[in-house]
Structures are given as structure tokens and as C-alpha cells.
Amino acid sequence: xxxxxxxFWLIVKYAAMSPFTVTILGxxxxxPTLERNMTAQVINIHDNxxxxxxxxxxxxxxxxxxxKMQRINHIFISHMHGxxxxxxxxxxxxxxxxxxxxxxxVYGPPILKKxxxxxxxxxxxxxxxxxxxxxxxxxxSELLLDHRSYTVRSFPVTHSIPTVGFTVTEKxxxxxxxxxxxxxxxxxxxxxxxxxxxxxxxxxxxxFLENESMTEDPPKPRSYAYSSDTRYDESIIDYIxxxxxLYHEATFTxxxxxxxxxxxxxxxxxxxxxxxxxxxGKLVLGHFSARYDELEGLQQEAREVFPNTYxxxxxxxxxxx
Amino acid sequence: xxxxxxxFWLIVKYAAMSPFTVTILGxxxxxPTLERNMTAQVINIHDNxxxxxxxxxxxxxxxxxxxKMQRINHIFISHMHGxxxxxxxxxxxxxxxxxxxxxxxVYGPPILKKxxxxxxxxxxxxxxxxxxxxxxxxxxSELLLDHRSYTVRSFPVTHSIPTVGFTVTEKxxxxxxxxxxxxxxxxxxxxxxxxxxxxxxxxxxxxFLENESMTEDPPKPRSYAYSSDTRYDESIIDYIxxxxxLYHEATFTxxxxxxxxxxxxxxxxxxxxxxxxxxxGKLVLGHFSARYDELEGLQQEAREVFPNTYxxxxxxxxxxx
Numbered sequence: 001x002x003x004x005x006x007x008f009w010l011i012v013k014y015a016a017m018s019p020f021t022v023t024i025l026g027x028x029x030x031x032p033t034l035e036r037n038m039t040a041q042v043i044n045i046h047d048n049x050x051x052x053x054x055x056x057x058x059x060x061x062x063x064x065x066x067x068k069m070q071r072i073n074h075i076f077i078s079h080m081h082g083x084x085x086x087x088x089x090x091x092x093x094x095x096x097x098x099x100x101x102x103x104x105x106v107y108g109p110p111i112l113k114k115x116x117x118x119x120x121x122x123x124x125x126x127x128x129x130x131x132x133x134x135x136x137x138x139x140x141s142e143l144l145l146d147h148r149s150y151t152v153r154s155f156p157v158t159h160s161i162p163t164v165g166f167t168v169t170e171k172x173x174x175x176x177x178x179x180x181x182x183x184x185x186x187x188x189x190x191x192x193x194x195x196x197x198x199x200x201x202x203x204x205x206x207x208f209l210e211n212e213s214m215t216e217d218p219p220k221p222r223s224y225a226y227s228s229d230t231r232y233d234e235s236i237i238d239y240i241x242x243x244x245x246l247y248h249e250a251t252f253t254x255x256x257x258x259x260x261x262x263x264x265x266x267x268x269x270x271x272x273x274x275x276x277x278x279x280x281g282k283l284v285l286g287h288f289s290a291r292y293d294e295l296e297g298l299q300q301e302a303r304e305v306f307p308n309t310y311x312x313x314x315x316x317x318x319x320x321x
Numbered sequence: 322x323x324x325x326x327x328x329f330w331l332i333v334k335y336a337a338m339s340p341f342t343v344t345i346l347g348x349x350x351x352x353p354t355l356e357r358n359m360t361a362q363v364i365n366i367h368d369n370x371x372x373x374x375x376x377x378x379x380x381x382x383x384x385x386x387x388x389k390m391q392r393i394n395h396i397f398i399s400h401m402h403g404x405x406x407x408x409x410x411x412x413x414x415x416x417x418x419x420x421x422x423x424x425x426x427v428y429g430p431p432i433l434k435k436x437x438x439x440x441x442x443x444x445x446x447x448x449x450x451x452x453x454x455x456x457x458x459x460x461x462s463e464l465l466l467d468h469r470s471y472t473v474r475s476f477p478v479t480h481s482i483p484t485v486g487f488t489v490t491e492k493x494x495x496x497x498x499x500x501x502x503x504x505x506x507x508x509x510x511x512x513x514x515x516x517x518x519x520x521x522x523x524x525x526x527x528x529f530l531e532n533e534s535m536t537e538d539p540p541k542p543r544s545y546a547y548s549s550d551t552r553y554d555e556s557i558i559d560y561i562x563x564x565x566x567l568y569h570e571a572t573f574t575x576x577x578x579x580x581x582x583x584x585x586x587x588x589x590x591x592x593x594x595x596x597x598x599x600x601x602g603k604l605v606l607g608h609f610s611a612r613y614d615e616l617e618g619l620q621q622e623a624r625e626v627f628p629n630t631y632x633x634x635x636x637x638x639x640x641x642x
Contacts, residue, residue: 030415030418031380031415031418031419032380032381032384033384034384034385037381056377056378056380056381056408056410056411057377057378057380057381057411059352059353059377059378060353060358060377060378060381063353063354063355064355080440080443080444081444082410082411082414082440082444083414086407086410086411086414087377089377089403089407090377090378090403090407093403093404093407094351094352097351097352098352109443111439111442111443112443114439115436115439115440115443118432118435118436118439119401119403119436121432122401122430122432122433122436123401123402123403123482124481124482160445161444161445
């Protein structure tokens with residue numbers, strides 16, 4: 001019973017320690033409808049909260065969906081179309097008014113800094129918290145954030161203005177100790193960290209223990225890829241390969257393929273083709289044209305090519321697994 | 322029966338021709354709550370639709386409250402605090418995406434033009450419709466819009482940054498013809514417009530008719546005053562005198578008078594004092610601090626000084642009468 005409880009506690013603790021989810025705050029393109037706001041999503045990776053894009057109305061969505069906005073320390077803006085960033089300045093001010101003290105990191109096209117600054121200047125505001133701006137060069141893939149347990153990278157996509165997508169990737173975790181072996185061999189606590197990192201061990205009695213006998217493979221690192229707005233473009237596959245979860249825009253259905261091409265957007269079928277070619281585990285479609293009241297058609301079209309496809313809906317949460 | 326119907330039709334037509342209402346799109350200050358968005362209101366004067374301020378989330382409020390956003394041709398921004406203008410750029414883009422063709426007039430502090438332009442530039446957008454910007458000089462009262470049936474004027478208020486309030490005032494309408502006299506005296510149609518404008522008339526038979534015998538006084542011009550954000554300041558009274566409806570900010574209750582002074586805002590009691598001294602017909606309180614879950618205290622406090630006081634609530638419509 002006590003052991004059962006301990007195992008349960010371990011599982012809960014592990015799950016709580018390494019969440020990796022994507023919460024959709026807006027799933028529409030260009031304009032809001034009553035049911036669907038425009039692009040924004042919160043990525044929770046190991047209890048670090050990242051915001052990808054921030055359309056007009058995003059802070060209201062956060063309130064509605066009970067997303068804890070103060071937890072967000074990193075905001076990534078993919079490009080300078082308003083349905084991806086018009087809500088940012090309001091959020092920056094709300095943090096100020098709420099007495100935020102934690103540093104806020106904003107990553108985006110260089111002109112975004114100017115737009116923030118001119119609006120701070122216009123309201124004669126000196127923010128109460130430090131805001132660090134990190135310009136993104138949309139012409140290449142960059143390492144934007146190197147956290148001890150994950151990285152965020154940008155990658156160029158093909159849109160009507162300079163635009164990037166983002167990937168969030170777990171770092172390889174330490175090897176998992178086989179507690180029963182460690183106890184049996186009486187391996188001291190102070191060497192266990194080295195063993196986790198792959199070291200072999202020789203006991204004081206001279207018994208040589210290979211690392212593999214004391215450890216198990218850690219879980220495979222998981223990754224999430226966010227296409228932002230893009231035409232069908234196979235050149236992104238290198239960057240998003242083998243993602244557990246791929247969010248790919250699907251502004252239109254295939255019958256509007258020409259319009260998609262013309263507007264630098266994708267169809268649901270094209271998103272599914274990319275997911276298949278990239279070996280994604282699961283595909284989430286989003287950035288829907290306001291013309292669609294019902295989204296089933298988009299999902300069905302994509303599922304014909306890539307069955308494990310789901311629709312982004314405001315408030316839905318996807319596990320990256 | 323036919324005559325009854327005609328009278329009914331006349332009343333309906335008259336009411337339809339000269340509406341004058343204020344629709345509250347947001348009643349909170351600084352930050353949105355689930356029930357209250359931030360400042361924006363639509364004034365319908367004689368079927369002309371004006372937007373006063375445009376906080377983040379205003380276009381969503383318009384959808385929710387079924388306000389026909391395309392009817393708005395004039396937008397007035399009182400000052401450069403985000404809770405009064407962050408939603409403007411999103412609305413400007415939504416009009417573009419909806420294929421708007423009508424000219425849009427935006428009135429606001431000169432720096433607002435720069436902020437709009439840099440965001441158009443960043444998204445490489447050339448708007449499909451003409452946008453005319455009219456800079457407001459916050460240091461004085463200006464005639465901003467001179468329509469044939471009404472005017473919009475700005476007036477300076479006392480806030481932490483340059484800020485103006487606005488008044489909307491009907492022009493004196495033509496005198497109302499006494500149809501029964503006109504018919505009895507057989508007065509030709511072609512002179513009736515002159516008579517409406519005050520002319521006397523002599524019949525072909527030489528009978529002199531004084532204007533007053535053929536016409537009635539027109540309705541008294543109505544006016545609406547919008548204080549925007551301001552400290553208690555009696556200097557605004559000259560500008561808003563005898564308004565049928567006064568919207569005055571009431572960010573705090575009287576127990577927070579010092580904070581109100583410090584933040585360049587007003588208390589509900591102060592708003593009521595201004596309404597009384599200005600001889601307003603009705604007072605609407607708004608711009609409430611997010612600290613107040615219940616607003617009854619604000620209303621009660623104001624009613625002790627000025628009984629005809631009401632609360633702005635998102636979606637409420639006030640007649641200017």
C-alpha cells in the first residue's frame with residue numbers, strides 16, 4: 001500500500017515536473033468572430049510559459065480561459081501582421097499596471113521594438129519591470145532561447161512579409177537511475193549525478209559497473225513546431241522534422257488552393273502533407289479564415305492525408321507527447 | 322384609420338431621423354475584466370456613427386454587442402493611454418480586410434498618426450480605403466467636425482498626459498411647419514423651405530402671414546459631453562454646460578479621493594458635483610477601477626449629490642434627451 005502510494009506519487013511528480021502542452025487562445029485568421037479570436041497560444045514547457053503571437057484581444061482571452069498571464073516570461077512574435085501582434089502592447093501595459101516585477105523577454109522583428117517604444121513614449125510610461133527585446137532575423141533559423149531543459153528556435157517560412165515559425169524542443173534529460181541496482185550495489189549518493197550523466201562506476205571492492213547496468217534510457221525529448229503563417233513550403237520540413245506535435249496553419253480548404261497560394265497561406269490538405277513528410281506525431285490545424293462557420297471540412301480534408309489531425313479551438317489544450 | 326396610421330408613420334419617421342444615443346462598449350479603466358472592457362463608446366447622432374476612444378478588444382465588443390462597425394466614419398481618440406486607443410489599429414485593419422471603401426476620419430493626438438503609420442509600414446499594408454487623420458491640439462477647445470446637423474468639439478481636461486474631452490451638439494433645426502395653416506392658406510411648396518428657416522409670407526391676395534403663425538419652435542438642440550479621463554476640474558464646466566447627457570469618469574469612490582487626485586482621475590462624488598454645476602440633464606459614470614466588483618457604491622455616492630446618475634455598463638444604451 002505504502003509502496004503503491006509512493007509509485008503513484010512518483011508518477012504524479014514526474015508528470016507535474018515535465019508538462020509540455022499547447023493552449024490555443026485564438027484560432028482564427030485576420031479577424032475575430034464570436035467563437036474564435038485570432039492567433040495566440042501559450043506553451044507550457046516544464047512549467048515555463050511561453051506565448052507564441054499575441055493578437056488583439058489576447059489578454060481578454062487569457063482572462064476568459066483562466067490562463068495565468070503573469071507566468072509568461074517569454075513572448076515570441078512571428079511576423080508583423082496585426083492578427084499576430086496587435087494585443088502585445090496592451091499586455092505589456094497590463095503587466096505594468098498589475099505591478100509586474102519579473103523581466104519580460106519579447107522576441108520579434110526589429111521594427112516591433114520601435115512600435116513598443118513609440119507607444120511607451122506616447123503615454124509617458126516607464127515600465128515597472130525590465131523588458132528585454134530580442135530582434136529576430138527572419139532570413140535564417142536562430143536559437144532564440146537556450147534554457148537548461150529546452151530550446152526555442154525560429155525558422156523562416158514563406159509568407160507575404162518576413163515571417164518565422166518556432167520550435168520548442170526538450171533537451172536530452174539525464175539517464176534514469178535503476179534505484180534497485182544502486183541500492184544493491186550500495187552506490188554512494190555523491191556519484192549518482194555523474195552516473196545519471198552516463199558515467200560507469202567501480203565499487204571500492206573493485207567491481208566494475210557499466211552505466212547501462214545502473215541506468216535506463218531517459219524519455220525521448222519531445223518537440224513542438226509552430227508554422228505561423230506560410231504557403232505550402234517543403235523547405236520547412238528540415239526544421240520541424242519528427243515533431244511530436246505540429247501546429248500548421250490551414251487558412252483555407254483545398255478548393256481555395258489558388259487563393260491560398262496568392263495570399264501566402266496554406267490549405268488543410270497542404271498542412272497534412274507537410275505533417276506527413278515531416279513525420280509529425282500529431283497535427284493541429286489553425287488560423288482559419290473567418291469564412292468558415294463550421295471547421296469539420298478542414299479537419300476531414302486533412303485527415304484523408306494525415307489521420308492524426310485535430311482542430312485548434314479557442315481554449316483547447318494539446319499535449320506534446 | 323388612415324390618418325392614425327399617417328401620424329404613427331410620422332412619429333416613427335421623426336424618431337428614426339433624429340436618433341441621438343450613446344452605446345457603451347467598455348466601462349472599465351486600465352484593464353479589462355470579464356464583465357467590463359475598457360473605454361469605447363459609439364455615439365449615434367442622426368444616424369451618423371461616431372466612435373469615442375477605442376480600447377484593446379473594442380472590435381470584439383462590437384461583434385458581441387452587434388454594433389455595426391462599418392457604419393462608423395469618425396473615430397475620436399481622447400489621449401494616448403492604451404485603455405483608450407490600443408484597439409484602434411486592429412479596427413483599422415479589420416476595415417481593410419472587410420473591403421471598406423468609405424473614408425475613415427481619425428481625430429487624435431499628433432503622435433497617433435505616427436503609430437498608425439509605422440504599423441501599416443511594418444505589415445506592408447496599403448489600406449483599401451482613404452484614412453484621413455486630424456491632429457487634435459489638446460491645449461484648447463477645437464471644432465473638430467462641422468456636420469450639417471451637428472458639431473463635435475474637443476475641450477482640454479486635466480490628466481497626467483495631454484487629454485481632451487468631446488462634446489456632440491445638435492445644430493438648431495429648422496422651424497416646424499404648421500401643416501394645417503399651410504393648407505388653409507394654400508401656401509405653395511416652393512416657399513416652404515424659406516418659411517421653415519424663419520421667413521414671413523404674403524399670399525398673392527396680399528394677406529401678410531407672420532412666420533410664427535405658420536410655424537412652431539423646433540426642438541431644442543440636444544448635446545452630449547464626454548469627459549474622458551480627468552481630475553476634478555471646474556474649468557471644464559464652460560464647455561459642457563447644460564448637456565442633456567454627461568459622461569464623466571468616476572474611477573474611484575470618495576474614500577480614495579487622494580488616490581484619484583494623485584492619478585489624475587475623479588471620484589463618483591466629484592463627477593456628480595461637476596454634473597450639478599454644469600446643469601447636466603443626466604449623468605453617466607464610467608471608467609471604473611478594476612478593484613470594484615460591484616458598482617452600486619459609486620452610483621449611490623454620486624446620486625447623493627446628483628440624483629439623475631446612472632452607471633455605464635458594457636452594452637448599455639443611453640438616450641441623449
